[in-house]
Amino acid sequence: MPKTSARLLSLLSLLQTRRDWPGQVLAERLEVSARTVRRDVDRLRELGYPIAAAKGPDGGYRLDAGTELPPLLFDDEQAVALAVALQAAATTGVGIEEDAARALATVRQVMPARLRHRIDMLRFTAVERPAVRPGPPVDGKVLMQVSAAVRAGEVLRFDYASGPRAAASGAGPAAEPVPRRVEPHHLVTWCGRWYLVAWDLDRGDWRTFRADRMTPRSPTGPRFAPRDVPGGEVAAFVTRRFQGYDESGGRPCRGEVILDLPASTVSPYTHDGLVEELGPDRCRLVLGSWSWTGLATAIGRFDADVEVVGPPELKEAFAHLARRYTRAAGPRLRAADERSASPTGGTRTEG
Template sequence: MLETSARLLRLLSLLQLPRDWTGPQLADRLGVSPRTVRADVGKLRSLGYPVDARPGVAGGYRLAAGTAMPPLLLDDDEAVAVAIGLGLVATRGLGVEETSLAALAKLEQVLPTRLRRRVQGVREATSAVPAPEPPLDLMVLGEVAGAIRRHERLRFGYTTRGGRQASRHAEPHRLVRWGALWYLLAWDLDRDDWRVFRVDRMALHTPTSARFRPRPIPDDDAVALVVRRVSTEAWAYRARVLVHAPAAVVAATFPIPLDVTVVDESTCRLELGADDPDRLALWLAQLDADVEVIEGDALAEAFARLATRFRRASNGTRSAVAERA
């Protein structure tokens, strides 16, 4: 006969199946008497599990919907499926990224090693059609989220924008998704200041197990701090432009994070930056909208170079057409 705690878990597993169980059926599965089944059902109810009992030939026991979410018991296949699914949702921009990531961190913290290997095996053995965003290691994302939840310091290797490898020691505070990218807002212990790291450029080292007391985030707004650091302060060239297109269209089209301010329903203002003004001009040209440079001489000069290049291309096309005529 199973011990009481193991028997309750087995009973819970059976009740989670979408069917009704009679008392004798459960007693047979558990190797106990119907009276013990009734007692165990009462214990589950006292723990917050809403177990319905319907009398009659067609009745039985069933786990019903309650007013609160009780803990669920997953078998190995279900746990692996949920972990993989949460990882996919966390990177798909569906509006539930933070919630999915928090759930994934909780699940991966308790996954047995054999199931962690299965989850990682599926991730390593599958591919997707390349998208414009850089590849993201979901295990790194999940471990960073877990460190934030546990208030645990991180040591990690980091690839800077220039390709240089650096070693960082930081207190992770918040993950922020912006466009196709995930950013970590952390207190850099070596620089004694807030820093923003792209998660796809991080390579985690051995867990430190060192706890920290969370620091107050400036203005209590992690998103605003990340936007400010990423969109302007981190770049070699910065600019402000007026775009004659709706803000939502511009934000969805642009390949890098940017700070968008709505001017009216058909116009918006951008504050953005880049290490290469020519590339920035090319990105803005792809918006298929009129653009006015408010601030940023380097960007204005890059637009002039781009216009000259397009003009040469256009002249070459007209010459070829004239020769064929």
């Protein structure tokens, strides 16, 4: 029979895993008598745990909510998950930063050395932006390896799997992962995904890598002298990068068009764009985006006739989208559109 203290911890752990436990089942799991289970439940109640008992032949025990928070028992993975969640909560900017930091310090203090080492290795920056949907799962071991390389300041080698966009360009879904060598600087979360911000040694530029596509290699490379992230703050850098800004703070693709809409209608939806009134129902719009196709799409949402002033890349982006949308329309609608646009003025049919 296990010692009383060890048995109490085992009983508490069982009560925390499900809502109701029949007394006989608890006795069998702990390899003791039902009478011993009753005595152990009474001891836990004396320690402040609100355990309710149900009478009858099928009676059992349930750990209820109480008026005070008693000591809690976590397994290793729960403790690490709690520490990661508290670290993220400390950066949310919703007024609980100090409480989250104190809670993290409390949890860390009572952790065994092996778990304390794990959470100390995992350091990341939570860049606040609500996720539309949960990101793909990331192996915890990958996060630990990447975070350890960041903390040690050692070159990280890993294989990087291509995404759907790369596959569509010809790599194919079964393409071999690409080996990369980087100086890892920050592990961040953005829109429910984990990313590594790093200096790519082979490309000589700052890059962001999705952690769920990374397979780290061992051992790591030599130590390096840390570089400063552009702008000095990793959160601001990541925000600019994912919103399409270049290193100078502007959008890499910037174009000019004339819209058949009043300036007052366009201005509220352009944010950092420039709108100039040309008449009661006509305006000039200068806007930037992370790509020419993205810029053409943003302009197309105004649902108005467009005259492209420049540059040529924007005109080609509109042509590219026109071909794509024509294919998406299907053969019947394409034929109808061709007849309505012919010089003879064919009859337009409804699909």
